[in-house]
Amino acid sequence: MTQVNYSIQVPRSIQKITEHLRAILNSLGQLSRSPWASLLTFAVIGIALALPLSLFVVLKNIQVVSSSFQASGQINLYLQNNISDEQLHNTLVVLNMDEGVAKSQYISPQQGLQDFEQNSGLNGSALNLQSNPLPGVIVVTPESSLNTLQIEQLLSRLSKLPSITTAQLDLKWLQRLNAILAIGHRTALLLMIIFAIAVLLIIANTIHLTTQNHHDEILVIKLIGGTNNFIRRPFLYSGIIYGLVGAIFAWLLVDIMVGFLQNPITHLASLYGATYVMQGLGLSTTLYLIGGGILLGLIASWLAVSRYIYEIEPK
Structure with missing residues (x-):
């Protein structure tokens, strides 16, 4: 076997x-x-x-x-004195068309003076001035996706608008x-x-x-x-x-x-x-x-x- x-x-x-x-x-x-x-x-x-x-x-x-903090930074655009309503409207239209602008808010000289009075505690004495020394201001909020360099470029771009005298944004600390x-x-x-x-x-x-x-x-x-x-x-x-x-x-x-x-x-x-x-x-x-x-x-x-x-x- x-x-x-x-x-x-x-x-x-x-x-x-x-x-x-x-x-x-x-x-x-x-x-x-x-x-x-x-x-x-x-x-x-x-x-x-x-x-x-x-x-x-x-x-x-x-x-x-x-x-x-960078995304919440705002640009203050100080307007020329005695700016007309048409010029203000055109400026706001140009701002809102910019891709770097999320929103813009206009603060009139009267509103600015009232805000200054409330924040400083002058109790109405600022409203007794013969003339309002404050200019109109447009507060611009940049898009949150912008970095520091892009915000600086936006600031430079907006400061060149005809109705703007000064554009202010403090980014040095950032x-x-x-x-x-x-x-x-x-x-x-x-x-x-x-x-x-x-x-x-x-x-x-x-x-x-x-x-x-x-x-x-x-x-x-x-x-x-x-x-x-x-x-x-x-x-x-x-x-x-x-x-x-x-x-x-x-x-x-x-x-x-x-x-x-x-x-x-x-x-x-x-x-x-x-x-x-x-x-x-x-x-x-x-x-x-x-x-x-x-x-x-x-x-x-x-x-x-x-x-x-x-x-x-x-x-």
């Missing part, structure tokens, strides 16, 4: 997936064997990533607030704030690069120490014909896990910071009669953070492991 042997050929793709799953489990096992050291490494990586991100979040919120924000963004970018290098060094040093602890195991695997890719794979996943969990730690720290600052910021906004909810990292920035952490972990572990593996040769 002939014995028939049946063998099932496992697809190559399934074998690859199995190898990667085994490497991931091996990496998790290595991390679980020293939980406190792993947790400390995660925390250090998270703090290193959170510091520049915190500055970035603060700058982003300041920029949002400054943009709202320009200074934008310049400070530009410096802040450069600083945040520089800190991000510096701390990214620090994270690379932290993960690379941690993986290097791990490979040294597994020196004999790596040597045995090489003796029985294990490839460098097979040896390298668990350590690469360890680096990826360090970067991933460190990025999650950073996200949590920034989120805690935003929640910690929300109450005083809400109180400050209420003093100005406004409401403001502090913005966090956002979905896209969070995804960039996690992807960047994974990439840093992969690069650091690759550099640390590859060099060490090539130095180990069985005799």
